[in-house]
Amino acid sequence: MPSQHFPDQIIVPSFKQLVLYTGNVMLTSTTATAGKHWNKKSNTELVQAISDTLDISLKGTDKPSFRYYTETELLEVPDLRLSSRIHPDDRNDVEVTAKLFYLDGCSEYQPSHIDKAINHLQQLLNVKSIDTFIVSFDADDSASSVSKAWKDLEAYHERGVISKLGLADFDYQTLTNFLNKKDLKVKPCVDQVHFDQCCSLPQDLIRLGKEHGIEMTFNGDTTEILTTDALSTLLSNHNVVKEKTRCRSVVADKGYIVVGDVA
Template sequence: MTALSTGSDASVASHLNGNATSNGYDHANGSGAEAVLAGAAPPSFAKVPFSQLTLYTGNTMRTGTTGQLNTSFKKSNQELISAVQDTLLYSLNTARVKGDTITITDETSLGPLEGDRSLYEVTVKMFHLASCPTGAGAKTTPLSFEQLDAAIADLESALGIPEIKLDHFILALPNQTFDENEMDESEVVAFTEGIKTAVLPLWQRLSVLRRAGRIGRLGVAEFSKQQLEILKEVAIQVLGDDAVGPEINQVNLQDCCVLPRDLISYAKEQRIELLTHGDSTNILPKETFATLLQPYLPVAAKSLAPSFVLKYSVFITNRGLVTKKGYIVKALSA
């Protein structure tokens, strides 16, 4: 899996600096980042110890972030890093501050969809970053459904659609990676406990949204056959008739070049759609986020940690074209 190294802030800064001066999108009718920054005073809130930050990147299909990255970068978290960097660089001075909360939005390419909602397909992937629910020695803090509600509300704001229906919703669990090998007994016990304690409260809320028609198809990422079975079984045991089993499973083929036959067979049997993706498992490490914030919000860089990243894409249904693509990042006091 290609991922942005977090071991060296210098390497991160090098990429960011290069991106800032090479972006072809003219945010301020100037000649790039240096022209925008020249003579610009830092905002008065630069040293405020914020307890919450929400950042809406621009539409990466318009800003050039997607197009300027080469193939290997597109298969990592570099698109997100570049989009966050651009938003901080060009939109910080128009940020909205309320007490110890700050919202930073690239207003240049957000806004409502053109035409009727039925013309579009909205796909969302939520990377929950706040806890680690599975594996040996795992934390058992439940994934926050409040953050899920906040993420959907943020998306409604970004797209200008109240009570939005999400055609596809993918939940990406913290540190979840695909492993085609079967789990041993202790691993099964640990994973099952993690699902019961940490994931099920959030899955219950997603199931409610799915049954209410707010989500068209509900899925997960990087699950093996065993793990899909466990999630469905636990959901049925605890939630009963309200349970919804996974309908989509995303797998990164950089981790597994050929999908295991047992997974393919199980997916066909259960009508689970198998999709591939190129997202990094740890899409926004705390160290990387701090490096991004440091030049702009140095105090917040030390106090905030990313809670979730919401990645969304809007397709024109009858043409299969992506018209909007962006990210929403939420960070809270560490």
């Protein structure tokens, strides 16, 4: 993809991969706007956070506000405000909970997906360990991909990088099948379940959670938190790309890390 130059915007080099750090959305105006959409499975917060980061990082400055890695053709758009970094002295007082979303258009699972997600998170927050790591699989992900991903997460758990593992939107039957896996070493500690009407969880799911010591919680995240078309539109509107971008994954804690490839 050729480099592009636009008025009031620095030159963006040709790239094939993108990593974008939104920073802590709790410190921006995006949270207030997105909060009212909680029960509508809205991805408003993420979309606004990406747009805000692109505005700050790519416009109105005469200095490069991104990192570009020639060998891998990777464009990294950082959180210039460093709003998510945790001071080492405060680490014991901060609970780090992260969530990895597998999105539409992802290829068959690869170990690098987990490795990159955790590495990006460690860099963003300036931490070595994660207290709770939740993974949200796409509805079309195969049982084989889910098993491979969980096995790699178990390895991080065994090394002490992750303290607790969790799942998202596993119903009674799916969770039962998962817990009955013969090669399961680490049970999930939490199952985040989304309902349009946040009133009560299914009783069979509650009983299953109590039986296995799994906390059942509500979450307001849409399972389709960012589509390929939405990301492509955002990058196009900010004059970053013309080609379609495949959105690989998103990690969310206080903010978001978006990873994508240019088709």
